[in-house]
Amino acid sequence: MTASAQESISRHYNIFNPSIDSLSRATFHVSAPAARVVSVVGDFDSAPLTLKRDSTGLWSGTTGPLPSELYTYRLVIDSTEFADPANPYQVRDIAGISNMMIVGGGKGDNFMARDVPHGTVSKVWYNSPSMGRERRMTIYTPPGYEASTDSFPVLYLLHGMGGDEDAWNELGRAAHILDNMIADGKAEPMIVVMPNGNGRQWAAPGFTSQGLYQPALELSVADNDQFEKSFNEIVSFVDDRYRTKTDRRHRAIAGLSMGGGHAWKISAMNPDMFDAVALFSAKVGWKGDPNADTNTEEMDIFMKPLLDNPPSYYIMSIGRDDFLLENNREFDDFLNSHDMKHDFVLSEGGHCWRNWRDYLTALLPRLFKDAK
């Protein structure tokens, strides 16, 4: 074996992807001597990054300078997609595993652990009498919660279709964002409750007696708003188990996509419950819901309790490429026509976690500031 081949083999065993240089360019190496075409597909670029093979079978390629951000990617080897074996930082979205990479030096830093006090993240089971099951949720308690005797405000943070109680903390990096923003004085210390919002699923795949089954999109259209109707059970559980401030001013609800629809409905169904409501790329309104038989008058009726008793802060955030934009425009018009104060924030991009992390980051400083 030549020295160069030996060097190459030793290189192949020491791959860690990506390496990120001082210009924020990410370099990938893939050891795949028999492959014909190797590329990296990720949300750092709309085009795949095609890697080039060297004489030892090591493929490599480098992106251009990347804005500071958390990105996800996969390898495509001869048209089959794989998670990158040289990067163990992975996230699951429904049944698909992607690798994670963070370009620091800017907002990406907000999604990484820093040397700041850390909250506790717990996987907790609660009983839902209305759904007839123990159900799983993720709870974040802020740094200092356990050593304190204070009560804390609560943000209920709801995932989208395809997600579960793990989604906001894994894909959404909720605990990292909270730790960092609380440390920087940008967010009040708060409890964050991330329940499983699927009407017919009671825990993330692998945590039920269904065993290790194939995760699939959990469709909520036919579940008769079971989750929304059961939400008071979650609030009661949280107020019972944790030291919470139980008045309206110390409760907020936010959700993305299907969970944005949940936040919309739950806040209207419980008008005394939340003082801040955030709809991220929300499935708001009944448009596109095959089982809905509703019209403008029904929205009037549904929203009346909240219109009569509006929360202090109500925000809709959505990307200009989002397929739910029209739903959101219509609801924005509805709120305007009923003079309900709210923000409508249009961002770049579409229906994706990159936006939802940003929306959460923008929301947190608005919560519980004046509610001491």
Place this chain on the structure above:
Amino acid sequence: MTASAQESISRHYNIFNPSIDSLSRATFHVSAPAARVVSVVGDFDSAPLTLKRDSTGLWSGTTGPLPSELYTYRLVIDSTEFADPANPYQVRDIAGISNMMIVGGGKGDNFMARDVPHGTVSKVWYNSPSMGRERRMTIYTPPGYEASTDSFPVLYLLHGMGGDEDAWNELGRAAHILDNMIADGKAEPMIVVMPNGNGRQWAAPGFTSQGLYQPALELSVADNDQFEKSFNEIVSFVDDRYRTKTDRRHRAIAGLSMGGGHAWKISAMNPDMFDAVALFSAKVGWKGDPNADTNTEEMDIFMKPLLDNPPSYYIMSIGRDDFLLENNREFDDFLNSHDMKHDFVLSEGGHCWRNWRDYLTALLPRLFKDAK
């Protein structure tokens, strides 16, 4: 496109691996039309399972009947190893990701979620003054803990070299095992504390300000027993934060490999602390430690406090192929020569999680039974 090709494509999109038939044979499908050789390497067989290609580029293969067990595996495609993209149930061991599969109908069921009451699993940070850092641990509280006012016994469960505070719960399935065995009346309800036992690492990769770095084996040989010496800080933290029974009869310690060495040392350094001590494939004794300058007399001195005040239960469990067997035989001889009552259990196999899950399963019924 022919009907058969269409059917094949639709099949390729619906792959979930493995499918396990009624004879406990596992079938794998891999869509890799351009690949030349595809196999599955896993701990279900010492030989790789070579898959066969059909005309559409779908590779498949079936194992023989497998004993009920949790197995891990990877794909090897043209000599490069990948996690299986058709199985999102994955575990990390140091920097490597493997897929997980469970063959039920026997002891494998013990490693799966069942419809039984579930404990809470929390990721908690504690302060270690002696190590100068906040450090991360995993805590299991048993079903009913939060709703109760009772105090509970505590098992300290320590990982091996290459592991961290996530290892026992992820690779070791500790929470599933505890939930199931408590439900079956085979284990007392107990708190299980799984700290990070690496002297120079304070949290699992990705949970520190080091960012998303390449995980590597954390060598403990040069850390001057920092973790062992700091252990009373963990016990104090746990007794302070949780409703624990704080007497010796209600504390146990167990560890695997390096963590077995920790359990050995910590129990000897704190002879009043633990009434049950379990060493799984333990790095017991100073043999093979390049920095140790010790001899038989030193073992006498080191062990004297525990020999004078032996725990009710002391067990060494190790596989007959384990590279640490000689260390364990020597220590077994030492305990015999000093008439310290203990069990020495020799199992099949080597230094692997399959054994450690079994050793934990065998240990739990022995803990805290008579200590009401």
